Amino acid sequence: MLKSGVLDPQGKAIGHALESLGFDGVGEVRQGKVIELELDASDSRAAEAQVDQMCQRLLANTVIENFTIDIEE
Amino acid sequence: MKSAVIVFPGSNCDRDVAVALERASGVAPAMVWHRETALPPVDFIVLPGGFSYGDYLRGGAIAARSPIMRDVESRARAGTPVLGICNGFQVLTEVGLLPGILMRNAGLKFICRDVHIAVADNGTVFTGAYTKDQVLRIPVAHNEGNYFADDDTLDALESTGRIAFRYTTPDGTVCDAGNPNGSARSIAGIYSESRTVMGLMPHPERVVDPAHGGTDGANMFAGLVEALAG
Numbered sequence: 161m162l163k164s165g166v167l168d169p170q171g172k173a174i175g176h177a178l179e180s181l182g183f184d185g186v187g188e189v190r191q192g193k194v195i196e197l198e199l200d201a202s203d204s205r206a207a208e209a210q211v212d213q214m215c216q217r218l219l220a221n222t223v224i225e226n227f228t229i230d231i232e233e
Numbered sequence: 234m235k236s237a238v239i240v241f242p243g244s245n246c247d248r249d250v251a252v253a254l255e256r257a258s259g260v261a262p263a264m265v266w267h268r269e270t271a272l273p274p275v276d277f278i279v280l281p282g283g284f285s286y287g288d289y290l291r292g293g294a295i296a297a298r299s300p301i302m303r304d305v306e307s308r309a310r311a312g313t314p315v316l317g318i319c320n321g322f323q324v325l326t327e328v329g330l331l332p333g334i335l336m337r338n339a340g341l342k343f344i345c346r347d348v349h350i351a352v353a354d355n356g357t358v359f360t361g362a363y364t365k366d367q368v369l370r371i372p373v374a375h376n377e378g379n380y381f382a383d384d385d386t387l388d389a390l391e392s393t394g395r396i397a398f399r400y401t402t403p404d405g406t407v408c409d410a411g412n413p414n415g416s417a418r419s420i421a422g423i424y425s426e427s428r429t430v431m432g433l434m435p436h437p438e439r440v441v442d443p444a445h446g447g448t449d450g451a452n453m454f455a456g457l458v459e460a461l462a463g
Binding site for chain 1: 291298332333336383415
């Protein structure tokens with residue numbers, strides 16, 4: 161997800177489109193992306209540590225993006 | 234001046250910049266495929282424009298992790314001048330050789346037209362053949378050219394003369410009307426701290442011949458040859 165404070169013109173455009181479809185009461189809209197990974201890891205902690213490194217080094221650009229990690233077994 | 238142009242899958246301005254470099258220097262640059270791991274001995278490296286890896290993930294993100302980039306990065310850190318044009322600028326920010334990032338254009342549209350930029354600082358090998366505040370007409374062609382960095386970084390770029398070019402109106406005024414993509418402080422190009430790495434979104438290689446409809450980019454290559462030949 162884009163960090164708060166980083167202008168998100170795509171989110172704004174989505175918000176306007178929702179309004180024009182008649183959805184009322186939509187506040188700020190922010191968009192991001194989801195990346196699903198299959199991992200061969202010994203346990204969820206090891207997996208999370210590995211994915212954290214992947215996010216830091218490639219999957220996210222931390223100049224403008226935050227990331228969260230969900231592990232499913 | 235011996236130069237190298239890095240070619241990624243999806244680069245599409247590699248030939249244009251090679252022609253511009255050969256015209257200026259008389260020597261054809263080495264075209265180096267991204268899977269290579271070492272560059273030949275060169276005085277100058279270009280990361281060309283295009284859509285490396287289809288802009289997957291983020292513009293320049295995958296190219297920045299390709300094998301040749303390790304050698305490009307170490308040459309850059311050792312002082313070899315590196316120029317990144319458009320997608321090449323995005324790659325340089327993703328590698329960390331330049332600060333900030335190029336975000337989606339504020340207007341959400343791909344912009345392909347001539348813009349005006351002013352030379353904000355000409356004290357480098359890239360811009361020495363221009364005068365400070367000189368206004369150039371150069372094409373842009375990008376979807377992600379909206380330069381962003383935090384305020385501390387922007388202040389540091391400004392106070393140390395590391396803004397290379399700003400978008401302007403045709404008369405050289407820096408203002409929102411002259412800023413095509415929403416870039417912070419109208420930034421069109423920046424230098425590294427060492428001033429030997431430059432990234433810019435406009436395409437100087439597309440205006441080096443009267444048949445191109447303009448020649449404002451020619452002095453970038455002529456100036457590089459003058460500074461680096463020998």
